[in-house]
Amino acid sequence: MRGRFITFEGIDGAGKSTHHTWMVEYLRAKGHDVVSTREPGGTPLGEKLRGLLLSESMDLETEAMLMFAARREHIVKVIEPALATGQWVVSDRFTDASFAYQGGGRGLAKTKLQQLEIWVQEDLQPNLTFLFDLDVATATKRLQGTGQSADRFEQEKADFFERVRQAYLDRAKEFPLRFRVIDASLSIAETHKLLENIILSDC
Ligand SMILES: Nc1ncnc2c1ncn2[C@@H]1O[C@H](COP(=O)(O)OP(=O)(O)OP(=O)(O)O)[C@@H](O)[C@H]1O
Numbered sequence: 001m002r003g004r005f006i007t008f009e010g011i012d013g014a015g016k017s018t019h020h021t022w023m024v025e026y027l028r029a030k031g032h033d034v035v036s037t038r039e040p041g042g043t044p045l046g047e048k049l050r051g052l053l054l055s056e057s058m059d060l061e062t063e064a065m066l067m068f069a070a071r072r073e074h075i076v077k078v079i080e081p082a083l084a085t086g087q088w089v090v091s092d093r094f095t096d097a098s099f100a101y102q103g104g105g106r107g108l109a110k111t112k113l114q115q116l117e118i119w120v121q122e123d124l125q126p127n128l129t130f131l132f133d134l135d136v137a138t139a140t141k142r143l144q145g146t147g148q149s150a151d152r153f154e155q156e157k158a159d160f161f162e163r164v165r166q167a168y169l170d171r172a173k174e175f176p177l178r179f180r181v182i183d184a185s186l187s188i189a190e191t192h193k194l195l196e197n198i199i200l201s202d203c
């Protein structure tokens, strides 16, 4: 049986990596064979592209195409082979991030993103996407609390993240069957309970 493909999305600092890590452990404890991965990244080439994307200044269309180039490598080398053998793939970000960041945040035309999506993904879509929705001020405070230096995206201003947040919410409205919007202001323990209930009823 084909595995399930679950993605985690949200603005930087919303908590998706925290919950992604928890979900991978939760599913493994339930006996699933889980591939834990992330974007940009997930393959040796994808991780090299991630290094460039998170640090080098570049043209917006170059940025979008590099995100999708890393994604193509990820799909062909990791995601599809895993799903085909019944493994579950749990990814910290996927294509919704391109619509939110390059589309909403930076203003790249949606039609261009849609063309890249069809080219790179063919018929592949996640079975389930968790969107961690949080106000920008709280997300920024959480990021500052980690004490880590900010990458090229995290250095963007609040209005950029307001647009990214709105683009994610628009995307969730467009694909209501796939998305579950999570109030990311809940405590970590409350969120995990919520995720557990969703997984038990959906999968
Ligand atoms: N529900 C929560 N309540 C309070 N703090 C939280 C919550 N979820 C995560 N955090 C904390 O917020 C910080 C950022 O969390 P995390 O790295 O998971 O965010 P993220 O959305 O993955 O960010 P990025 O996309 O930049 O990696 C961490 O210190 C984490 O412990």
Ligand SMILES: Cc1cn([C@H]2C[C@H](O)[C@@H](COP(=O)(O)O)O2)c(=O)[nH]c1=O
Residues within 6 Å of the ligand: 012, 039, 040, 067, 093, 094, 095, 096, 097, 098, 099, 101, 102, 153, 154
């Ligand atoms: C997949 C993808 C990612 N991004 C941005 C969003 C984040 O700021 C970084 C990845 O870092 P994270 O903290 O590990 O989530 O990349 C993007 O702009 N477009 C994309 O398609």
